[in-house]
Amino acid sequence: MRPRGGRGARWAPRPRTTRRLLRLVVVVFAVVLSFPFYWMLLTSLKRTSDLYDVQNNPLLFNEAPTLEHWRFLFAETLYPRWLANTALVGLAVVAITLVLAVPAAWALARRTGRWGERAGIGMFLMYLVPPTLLFIPMSRMVALLGLQDSLWALVVVYPTFTVPFATWLLLGFFKSIPKDLEEAAMVDGLSPLAAFAKVIVPVSYSGLVTVSIFAFTLVLQEFVYALTFISSASLQTVGVGVPIYLVRGDVYYWGELMAACLFACVPVAIVYNLFLDRLIQGFTVGAVK
Amino acid sequence: MSSRARGGRWLGPALVAPAFAYIALLVGLPALLSLFLSVSDARVGSDEIRFVGLANFAEAVRTPSFRAALAHSFLFTLASQLLVIAGATLLALSLKEAFRGRGLVRFLVLLPWVAPISLGAIGWKWLLDSIYSVFNWALAAAHLVDPMNPPMWLGEPRLAMLSVVLVHTWRTLPFATVVLLAGLTSIPRDIPEAAAVDGGGFWRTHFTITLPMIRPILLVALLFGVVFTFTDMTAVYILTRGGPADATQVLPSLAFFTGILGGDLSGGAAISLFLLPLLLAGAIVLLRIARRTEVT
């Protein structure tokens, strides 16, 4: 009834000086937090001679910018290979995650009452178990299974953190779908499973997409397991390959390195931002009973 | 809904079982194995395993490297997360007062968190390079340091520790900000308006009213930050490899060097098990928060 004034929820108007100060705070933070990426961009476009000349002002292009680092990165290093490896692992892991987490989350959201809540929280706590706790025994298990130095090791192990995360998120999404929908479908003659497949899945489509994207970013960010299980350079993922293998002896290829980082970070960040609101929604719904 | 309509009582557990079984297997087994390894003397390449009781733990505690790593783990986590809470609170409050160009600002602010830790860290390694660091150049240009003797951000022990703390802060601040912002948004509009009418200025309103109201969320953000930072080995590994001379060694990185690179599986497992108490404490706090928000 009351008209909500202004764009975005604004609180009572503040004195102008406070507002300007706050705006300044935001700008400073934004600049400081994103500066390294700006620096990556600059570095990736500068000529090597420009980069390594101490006399030069590093904030300027003292020589003309060049795409040589980018070309080298994609044409003469294993970078494209690493991107492909990461993408493959990501897709496989997301698929496994969905297969495991979707039914579990739905069952927890709908059916299992008291202990369902406990199970949900338990599942979420699993997410807090860090790779650095388990990586040593994991490395033995991976060796025993004959999966060492293989991408399959990652495909098998990564769901241990993507599944808890995805289950918790999906729990929130499913809880927000009113029960009436399935009940109506079942009255219309569908079995519970069919009701789920034909009614719930299409309705929660955006939730599924969101979960998939965030699960993929979890895969992309992982470092410890990939470093531990895989020893061949050509089989590495982006997260490990870039900081470890883009070197010759002791010398880092900074131009290429920065280009590699930028390319791996920015597109993901763009997609992440597009889906962030839905992620927050999923988390907060999951927390409220 | 009747039990039959729900597909019988077996359907629920059946759907949940695969996920739980997977996790139980692939988390539970390694956990048990970790315990087993830590009380044995397993080494890579050797098939002989003997039970040695708590020898590994005792050995670890005696080693200066371990003591340094333990201290550093707590120091880095505490320092970075205090900075994060202060910074994220300030930033979230500033962002809350609505803002044009919010999309771009959010994108920039989130970059450190979205970027894989390893890539962000390698970016910082370049930024802090002893010869080519842009910070050193700027400091020299402002005549604050001797250009012949620039700060070795990653080479000098104290500076290296500071650098690691800063990188951790840089990385986790966006996450805490987003969580806090979500919490602030959930406060009904009336409350800060009533506080404004009652005479509360910016600081009083936020410190006595809105921030206390989102205390559970604040704790959750802090908890996540603590767990992520305490159990992270990536930043240290990439920036300094734990050096110079163990000045930035932390428990997870030490476990890695001992267990994987050093081949001493049981020693490494023992070290990483020292992470467990903190994780358990964190889990208990989380559960307590969850229970309290249920009641209210």
Added chain:
Amino acid sequence: MAIVATRALTKRFGAGENAVDGVDIETRDGEFLVLLGPSGSGKTTVLRMIAGLEDPTSGEILIGGRVVNDLTPRERRIAMVFQSYALYPHLTVYENIAFPLKAQGVPKSAHDGKVGWAAGKFGIVHLLARKPRELSGGERQRVALARALVREPQVFLLDEPLSNLDAKLRASAREELQKFQREIGTTAVYVTHDQVEAMALGDRVVIMDKGRVRQVGTPAEVYDDPADTFVATFLGSPPMNLLERDGVVLGFRPEHVRNGAGGSDDARFRFRCELTEYLGSEQLAFGTLEGWEGREVVWRFPSWEPAPPEGSVQEVRVEKTRLRFFDAASGRRRPAAPLP
């Protein structure tokens, strides 16, 4: 000097129409002024602009004779009671009431006295240690009022504070509110969409619709002498009967219809009754007047009088002094016209 005044106050949200359109209001000292209107009439927006929670698009707001457009809410020395009461959930009742004192820098030693005084006025001293979630709706409302009172403001602003109470509680809460305001004597501006509340509480009523002020007056004035058809039909339940012919609208209230043929001072009609309702305290008869078919007319009479049988036609009359005339095109009140 009016405590609160607005001059040509206008507010537009985005590109749409004006939510508040050129509103002029002036309170009288110590009066209880009610802003009454349907949803979307702009009354709450006017209140929020007076409080400083919204910025006007144009126009001036004066409090205590000063233009306060540029002042923040805290600088305006007002107190506001929100529809949801907006009690701080993590503070005790005592701390809630003391918050304005803290914010204004009143020394801690004075807090006990003032909080005790404000709480005493509303009979909630025994609740001071409790938290808001432990209180009932009525108790919360009193805490909100005490919190407003403790600041000793120039004016009280109240945004539908009774609408969250259940119906039974509302009447007694209304009575208490009225007694309280008389006792304190501070000017109050009160927003509501409930016309019964407005009539009962207001010293004067400002009736608003679509952002504009339709009429300002005492309850008797706006009820007996409505300025236009909107006011005439908004007040009164059931609303005034309106009959249109030849560009003139004739109006009279259901309770002014009398049985019988009457004399020269009366307008006479023949009423065909279609339906009657027995409401306990009174009865309603719904029907049409001969010669004015197509327009339903309501007749209100005490329950001890016999109800007209459904389908019957009988003579009724309305005193000519009770008739009101409106211009059909504009809806505004016009002088009496000869009855057709």
